[in-house]
Amino acid sequence: METAYPVNLGIALSGGGARGLAHIGVLKVFEREGIPIQLLTGASMGGIIAAVYATGQTASEIEDIAVYMSKMRHLIRLLDIDRSRHGLLDQKHVRSFLTDIFGENSTFADLRIPLALTCVDLYRGKEVVLREGSLVDAVLATCAVPGLFPSVSIGDCELVDGGVLNNLPADVARTMGARHVVAIDVAPDLLQDRDARVDWPRFFPRFGRDLFLAETIMTSTITRARLEAACPDVLIRPVLTPNISIFWGFHLAADAIRAGEEAAEQALPALFSLTSRVDGPS
Numbered sequence: 001m002e003t004a005y006p007v008n009l010g011i012a013l014s015g016g017g018a019r020g021l022a023h024i025g026v027l028k029v030f031e032r033e034g035i036p037i038q039l040l041t042g043a044s045m046g047g048i049i050a051a052v053y054a055t056g057q058t059a060s061e062i063e064d065i066a067v068y069m070s071k072m073r074h075l076i077r078l079l080d081i082d083r084s085r086h087g088l089l090d091q092k093h094v095r096s097f098l099t100d101i102f103g104e105n106s107t108f109a110d111l112r113i114p115l116a117l118t119c120v121d122l123y124r125g126k127e128v129v130l131r132e133g134s135l136v137d138a139v140l141a142t143c144a145v146p147g148l149f150p151s152v153s154i155g156d157c158e159l160v161d162g163g164v165l166n167n168l169p170a171d172v173a174r175t176m177g178a179r180h181v182v183a184i185d186v187a188p189d190l191l192q193d194r195d196a197r198v199d200w201p202r203f204f205p206r207f208g209r210d211l212f213l214a215e216t217i218m219t220s221t222i223t224r225a226r227l228e229a230a231c232p233d234v235l236i237r238p239v240l241t242p243n244i245s246i247f248w249g250f251h252l253a254a255d256a257i258r259a260g261e262e263a264a265e266q267a268l269p270a271l272f273s274l275t276s277r278v279d280g281p282s
Contacts, residue, residue, distance in 0.1 A: 009274070010178025011037050012170040012232065014223070015044025015143075015163035016186035017246030021066055021253050022238040023049045025260025026184050027059035035271055039114045039178050041169040043162035046184070047117040047142035051135060052101060054113040063257055065101070070253035091140055091149050098136045106135040116176055117142040118162030118169045122151055127165045129172055130154070163187075167223050171230035180274055183232035186240065186260075187223065234270045238263035 011030075013023045023046055030037060042050030052062050108115060108131055117130045119141045130138040133154065141152035141159035151158040162169070170183040227235070238259040244252050264271075 010039035010173030012183045013042040013046030013050045014168035014185045018249035019186040020045025021256035022186045022260030025257040026264040029264035041116045041172045043118045044143045054111040054115040056112040066253045102135045108132045118166045119159035120164040121157040170232045181232040182234045184236045
């Protein structure tokens with residue numbers, strides 16, 4: 001992997017569960033319009049998609065994977081109860097799925113686009129940015145939702161979902177040398193957007209709903225504060241229906257991807273202005 005620093009255009013992809021499939025639609029528009037992506041950062045679902053894209057797969061190829069996996073019978077195969085009680089679900093099937101995508105011994109050094117994934121160290125209570133080492137371990141860590149999946153041990157750290165402290169790592173893209181940053185936020189903002197409110201399945205327990213809402217509000221507050229500090233050049237927020245949420249809506253992959261395309265198309269004037277500045281003098 002050859003990297004020329006400082007890079008000009010960095011892209012930050014937020015977490016958001018099934019809503020994160022909208023990132024694929026945004027990437028499709030970037031490819032179609034010839035907008036260069038020279039650096040990627042991501043958290044949680046955004047980290048998964050950023051990592052796959054950084055390997056050199058096209059957005060259409062990632063879309064094919066997402067649509068295939070959106071079928072319920074394929075999703076169920078990824079889920080297994082964690083009998084060790086470290087989390088609700090075991091990650092062994094997810095690890096196997098990621099190994100099929102990235103390869104057994106893949107590392108960040110194998111990527112075609114520089115990548116950083118955010119996680120949180122439970123022992124130290126701080127953000128950890130992963131830029132080297134095992135790609136599969138890093139992706140597992142950035143999407144290890146506390147309570148749902150067990151934490152991932154990397155070095156002397158116990159890592160969980162990067163969305164806990166930095167769900168949209170635009171600031172990480174700045175730190176890595178990006179002169180211009182495009183941030184893609186797919187997480188629901190319950191503080192401002194009434195249309196982001198979730199349609200809850202009847203089987204979902206109330207305590208789970210309350211816990212989810214509380215965590216979403218905290219994440220929204222932290223994300224807003226960090227965005228103000230990072231000040232991305234362009235912020236893209238796909239509009240997704242309430243039935244596409246963090247924990248369900250994967251079967252609506254095509255709808256989420258289309259929402260990402262529509263949001264990116266609306267942002268094209270700002271993106272074209274940005275890329276002209278990328279190509280020209282700073």
